[in-house]
Amino acid sequence: xxxxxxxxxxxxxxxxxxxxxxxxAVKDLNLTVPRGEIFGLLGPxxxxxxxxxxIIVGLLQPTSGQVKIGGYDVQTQPLExxxxxxxxxxxxxxxxxxxxxEFLQFVADLYGVDRDRATRRATELLRLFGLESNTDDxxxxxxxxxxxKTALAGALIHDPALLILDEPTVGLDPKSARLIKDILxxxxxxxxxxxxxxxxxxxxxxxxxxxGIIAQGELIAIGTMDELxxxxxxxxxxxxxxxxxxxxxxxxxxxxxxxxxx
Amino acid sequence: xxxxxxKLLRLRLRLWWNSIKHRPLGQxxxxxxxxxxxxxxxxxxxxISWGILQFFSNPRIQRELQQxxxxxxxxALLTQLPILFSFGAFVVGLFANFGVLLQGxxxxxxxxxLLTAPLPARSVFLSKLIQAILPNLLLIGLVSAxxxxxxxxxxxxxxxxxxxVVIILSLLVILGAGLSSVLVMLVVRIVNPRRxxxxxxxxxxxxxxxxSQSGQLAGSFRNVDLPAEQLAGAVNAYGTFATPWNPLAWPxxxxxxxxxxxxxxxxxxxxLTLAVTLGLFAITLTFAERMYFSGWSRVQIGTxxxxxxxxxxxxxxxxxxxxxxxxxxxxxxxxxxxxLVRIFPAPAWAVIxxxxxxxxxxxxxxxxxIFPIILxxxxxxxxxxxxxxxxxxxxxxxxxxxxxxxGLFMAMMFVMRFGFGGFSLEGKQWWILKxxxxxxxxxVLAKYTVTIIPPALFGVGYLIVAAILRGVTIGLLLYQxxxxxxxxxxxxxxxxxxxxxxxxxxxxxxNEISSGVAGCLGSILAFxxxxxxxGIFIGLPLLIQxxxxxxxxxxxxxxxxxxxVSAVGGGVPLFFxxxxxxxxxxxxxxxxxxxxxxTK
Numbered sequence: 001x002x003x004x005x006x007x008x009x010x011x012x013x014x015x016x017x018x019x020x021x022x023x024x025a026v027k028d029l030n031l032t033v034p035r036g037e038i039f040g041l042l043g044p045x046x047x048x049x050x051x052x053x054x055i056i057v058g059l060l061q062p063t064s065g066q067v068k069i070g071g072y073d074v075q076t077q078p079l080e081x082x083x084x085x086x087x088x089x090x091x092x093x094x095x096x097x098x099x100x101x102e103f104l105q106f107v108a109d110l111y112g113v114d115r116d117r118a119t120r121r122a123t124e125l126l127r128l129f130g131l132e133s134n135t136d137d138x139x140x141x142x143x144x145x146x147x148x149k150t151a152l153a154g155a156l157i158h159d160p161a162l163l164i165l166d167e168p169t170v171g172l173d174p175k176s177a178r179l180i181k182d183i184l185x186x187x188x189x190x191x192x193x194x195x196x197x198x199x200x201x202x203x204x205x206x207x208x209x210x211x212g213i214i215a216q217g218e219l220i221a222i223g224t225m226d227e228l229x230x231x232x233x234x235x236x237x238x239x240x241x242x243x244x245x246x247x248x249x250x251x252x253x254x255x256x257x258x259x260x261x262x
Numbered sequence: 263x264x265x266x267x268x269k270l271l272r273l274r275l276r277l278w279w280n281s282i283k284h285r286p287l288g289q290x291x292x293x294x295x296x297x298x299x300x301x302x303x304x305x306x307x308x309x310i311s312w313g314i315l316q317f318f319s320n321p322r323i324q325r326e327l328q329q330x331x332x333x334x335x336x337x338a339l340l341t342q343l344p345i346l347f348s349f350g351a352f353v354v355g356l357f358a359n360f361g362v363l364l365q366g367x368x369x370x371x372x373x374x375x376l377l378t379a380p381l382p383a384r385s386v387f388l389s390k391l392i393q394a395i396l397p398n399l400l401l402i403g404l405v406s407a408x409x410x411x412x413x414x415x416x417x418x419x420x421x422x423x424x425x426x427v428v429i430i431l432s433l434l435v436i437l438g439a440g441l442s443s444v445l446v447m448l449v450v451r452i453v454n455p456r457r458x459x460x461x462x463x464x465x466x467x468x469x470x471x472x473x474s475q476s477g478q479l480a481g482s483f484r485n486v487d488l489p490a491e492q493l494a495g496a497v498n499a500y501g502t503f504a505t506p507w508n509p510l511a512w513p514x515x516x517x518x519x520x521x522x523x524x525x526x527x528x529x530x531x532x533x534l535t536l537a538v539t540l541g542l543f544a545i546t547l548t549f550a551e552r553m554y555f556s557g558w559s560r561v562q563i564g565t566x567x568x569x570x571x572x573x574x575x576x577x578x579x580x581x582x583x584x585x586x587x588x589x590x591x592x593x594x595x596x597x598x599x600x601x602l603v604r605i606f607p608a609p610a611w612a613v614i615x616x617x618x619x620x621x622x623x624x625x626x627x628x629x630x631x632i633f634p635i636i637l638x639x640x641x642x643x644x645x646x647x648x649x650x651x652x653x654x655x656x657x658x659x660x661x662x663x664x665x666x667x668x669g670l671f672m673a674m675m676f677v678m679r680f681g682f683g684g685f686s687l688e689g690k691q692w693w694i695l696k697x698x699x700x701x702x703x704x705x706v707l708a709k710y711t712v713t714i715i716p717p718a719l720f721g722v723g724y725l726i727v728a729a730i731l732r733g734v735t736i737g738l739l740l741y742q743x744x745x746x747x748x749x750x751x752x753x754x755x756x757x758x759x760x761x762x763x764x765x766x767x768x769x770x771x772x773n774e775i776s777s778g779v780a781g782c783l784g785s786i787l788a789f790x791x792x793x794x795x796x797g798i799f800i801g802l803p804l805l806i807q808x809x810x811x812x813x814x815x816x817x818x819x820x821x822x823x824x825x826x827v828s829a830v831g832g833g834v835p836l837f838f839x840x841x842x843x844x845x846x847x848x849x850x851x852x853x854x855x856x857x858x859x860x861t862k
Contacts, residue, residue, distance in 0.1 A: 078699070093693070095620060095687075097624050098620070107698070152693075
């Protein structure tokens with residue numbers, strides 16, 4: 001049995017590094033996320049967001065450093081840490097020859113969910129995501145968006161304390177994207193911590209309590225929107241997240257290029 | 263349009279070349295040797311077909327054949343071989359192109375990209391067709407053409423016969439491809455392309471396997487006499503095919519006539535062949551192209567997915583056992599007793615049920631599993647036929663034990679598939695298990711159960727059938743069942759440990775699951791393990807009987823030694839391999855190697 005100490009931050013990342021030869025995918029990353037917060041991790045392509053997520057969920061071992069979920073070290077106490085975790089990767093690769101219901105039952109069994117509760121939760125979640133008519137269809141007949149929703153249902157079936165979502169709205173229609181945003185907000189109201197990455201800065205700006213910006217494996221900025229705006233030092237409080245992001249990640253020059261091409 | 267086709271073919275050539283260029287040096291050398299080997303094989307075919315035909319032209323052999331009553335028919339058959347080979351080229355073109363075209367037009371994923379490029383749509387379609395035809399042309403060039411050239415040399419055919427062989431065979435392959443493209447459109451209209459590819463893989467694998475085993479099956483009927491009349495009848499039936507009224511015989515008839523210098527007849531048949539082939543190809547091409555671009559083939563008919571019959575969630579929740587536990591509705595459906603199910607922890611049972619579903623539902627897995635069953639049928643027929651032969655009493659134990667040997671071999675084929683591929687079966691979905699709180703021990707327990715149950719059931723079933731057919735005593739049958747179970751238990755552990763060591767999660771085709779060093783080394787060790795187990799369970803009792811010791815010592819000693827070998831040979835490797843599970847699927851090793859190479 002695991003216990004969740006309420007006073008501790010739900011996620012603690014201490015000086016994690018991930019190197020591939022001479023290449024630093026993640027460089028000395030420190031982060032603490034308390035319970036009930038939505039934290040957005042932003043960064044250009046190849047900045048190290050997915051690698052960071054993979055380290056948090058235990059898919060990759062860091063070269064050095066430590067990740068704790070609910071006080072449990074992901075490397076040394078993986079089972080306890082993973083019980084608190086729900087993960088949806090950027091590409092929802094699911095068992096295509098299982099039906100949606102079978103997949104959810106399978107995941108529930110892996111997380112040791114009580115039998116009656118699992119059935120009820122699976123039915124509820126499938127209905128919530130508009131998949132009730134596809135309950136007994138094989139996943140290989142699903143569209144990308146349906147797979148994404150099934151993966152999210154799988155991540156939620158065991159009521160995780162920490163939800164990690166890599167690009168959760170990619171491939172979803174506006175209605176589904178809105179649904180997911182509403183669900184995430186409700187989950188945080190119930191104390192669930194959410195860490196997500198997205199390239200849609202409007203989502204990050206409107207949904208996230210705090211935002212971290214990562215570039216070349218380093219966390220170069222972190223804070224609430226107000227803190228990020230204040231961090232610019234130019235006194236412009238009306239700057240959008242896009243402006244801040246481009247300023248910090250060096251993407252501003254692309255606007256110039258676009259102008260030249262135009 | 264032709265510059266566009268050339269551009270697209272250059273792209274294919276570049277992709278093909280890159281796939282060779284980026285291989286390790288060892289594989290490049292292997293490919294070069296294979297290419298050289300193919301050329302040598304083609305030359306060998308020319309010589310062998312020339313030699314065989316020379317042999318049958320020998321007056322003495324012809325006299326013998328005349329006396330057997332098949333001389334004339336056989337001579338005619340050999341002369342008319344071009345008809346058979348040209349028909350074969352057409353059939354190869356029709357069926358072998360089917361899979362390539364299905365892949366190229368519906369599954370490769372590059373059609374949208376190519377069709378949105380500023381290229382004529384027909385050039386894209388044609389380039390796909392050419393892409394499908396080229397490997398078959400190579401096959402024809404390696405098999406049919408050398409054989410027909412050998413025939414021409416043996417029959418002293420005219421010079422024009424030789425280039426014409428190549429032209430006619432190529433045209434027939436092209437015609438086959440044209441018809442095949444229409445066939446693809448028709449099939450895809452009815453069946454999902456991916457499902458069609460799976461079924462095709464199964465049929466192809468089965469055909470290849472049955473062909474490879476047909477010699478064995480034929481061997482079991484070696485005592486059946488084939489009367490000369492029946493042989494002559496078969497040859498005559500072929501003769502009715504090779505008539506001028508059959509369009510499929512025209513290419514061959516044209517080749518023979520031109521080879522023999524009958525120019526008028528030859529030009530007539532060859533002209534007809536060219537006209538019909540090119541005309542039909544143009545028609546099928548236009549037809550297939552229209553069906554493809556109009557989207558006709560993409561709108562499937564009669565394929566609405568059938569709803570799986572599952573009990574309503576509420577109903578299953580009310581039942582003892584429920585859904586999300588070892589005693590789930592799924593388990594009940596699988597027919598497993600609740601008592602047995604409770605042995606397994608919930609996560610392990612979940613993996614067992616999931617694996618059983620995946621193996622059953624992916625038809626590509628079925629093709630691998632069905633081979634041992636075919637072998638079993640072939641060998642059971644052999645046993646049934648051998649059963650009528652009287653053996654000396656001293657050989658009874660060898661006779662009875664041979665079914666244990668066969669049972670072990672068949673179980674090995676099952677175990678190798680399940681064991682080596684146990685972890686790799688997860689494929690790109692490995693992240694689901696990797697991020698879940700399942701204990702490595704539970705995972706090994708689940709995979710071990712999945713590995714051991716089918717071969718154990720199949721092996722025991724086979725032993726019982728063989729025992730009934732051979733009249734083996736109950737005592738000996740029980741010994742065989744226990745012996746087989748011990749060997750399978752050890753082998754399952756051994757193969758599973760190599761399955762963990764060599765697990766790969768990036769495969770797209772189940773045949774790639776157990777490739778690589780681990781699969782190769784594991785196969786060698788698996789064969790060795792079964793050899794040693796066979797030696798213990800069959801050899802030791804036989805040896806004890808030969809030295810006139812009590813039979814019980816032989817059987818008891820064999821079981822004891824067998825358990826020891828299984829524990830050491832299977833249990834120990836699995837114990838060490840299981841410690842690797844937490845690290846499985848981490849890209850560190852491969853990526854770091856690549857990066858290190860680049861930085862150097």
